[in-house]
Amino acid sequence: AQSVAQPEDQVNVAEGNPLTVKCTYSVSGNPYLFWYVQYPNRGLQFLLKYITGDNLVKGSYGFEAEFNKSQTSFHLKKPSALVSDSALYFCAVRDMRDTGTASKLTFGTGTRLQVTL
Amino acid sequence: DADVTQTPRNRITKTGKRIMLECSQTKGHDRMYWYRQDPGLGLQLIYYSFDVKDINKGEISDGYSVSRQAQAKFSLSLESAIPNQTALYFCATSDSRGLGQFFGPGTRLTVL
Numbered sequence: 001a002q003s004v005a006q007p008e009d010q011v012n013v014a015e016g017n018p019l020t021v022k023c024t025y026s027v028s029g030n031p032y033l034f035w036y037v038q039y040p041n042r043g044l045q046f047l048l049k050y051i052t053g054d055n056l057v058k059g060s061y062g063f064e065a066e067f068n069k070s071q072t073s074f075h076l077k078k079p080s081a082l083v084s085d086s087a088l089y090f091c092a093v094r095d096m097r098d099t100g101t102a103s104k105l106t107f108g109t110g111t112r113l114q115v116t117l
Numbered sequence: 118d119a120d121v122t123q124t125p126r127n128r129i130t131k132t133g134k135r136i137m138l139e140c141s142q143t144k145g146h147d148r149m150y151w152y153r154q155d156p157g158l159g160l161q162l163i164y165y166s167f168d169v170k171d172i173n174k175g176e177i178s179d180g181y182s183v184s185r186q187a188q189a190k191f192s193l194s195l196e197s198a199i200p201n202q203t204a205l206y207f208c209a210t211s212d213s214r215g216l217g218q219f220f221g222p223g224t225r226l227t228v229l
Contacts (some may be wrong), residue, residue: 034217041223043220043221043223044207044209049217051216090159090160104165104215105218107152107160109157109158110159
């Protein structure tokens with residue numbers, strides 16, 4: 001079974017400082033990894049994904065994530081946080097070996113990012 | 118989000134009532150999903166469909182049913198709503214590779 005852990009319920013950062021939102025995963029095979037963001041009263045929006053290749057993935061709104069296979073992590077990062085980045089962030093995983101009807105995403109419980117002035 | 122629409126956006130109902138939540142998409146995707154979101158629990162998969170003739174139970178399908186009326190439409194029904202089904206419900210779609218999902222804006226359901 002695949003699983004995702006987001007160990008922090010909330011991350012607080014001052015605007016202009018770098019931010020990191022942590023994610024670790026567990027799959028039997030190799031992972032596909034995703035980050036989504038949810039703003040208040042909105043659905044989840046895709047930020048970025050790791051499928052294969054370069055371990056550093058760049059996504060929307062200046063976010064990036066680093067895939068670390070040895071640590072089974074996929075932490076979300078941004079060099080300089082903005083107040084408008086305040087939202088709920090979800091990490092998700094899918095086992096690369098799963099195809100057909102078994103290929104569904106498993107989401108973490110979410111991390112609330114609060115960026116203050 | 119406009120590519121995946123959900124109706125209604127908000128619904129308040131009473132215990133025992135039958136409720137249908139509808140989802141439509143214009144992305145041309147084969148795969149559609151229903152999730153519920155509860156605070157602190159993230160998203161839990163209720164049902165998913167990989168084409169019109171394919172329906173699969175997710176992690177928490179008890180008390181729910183679905184219908185895939187067309188490639189673009191996937192509805193979720195609560196046959197007899199109960200208070201612990203109060204939650205935010207999301208529909209999502211993905212293409213046949215399943216590399217990422219696109220979400221609707223959600224339906225906030227309250228069962229009194």
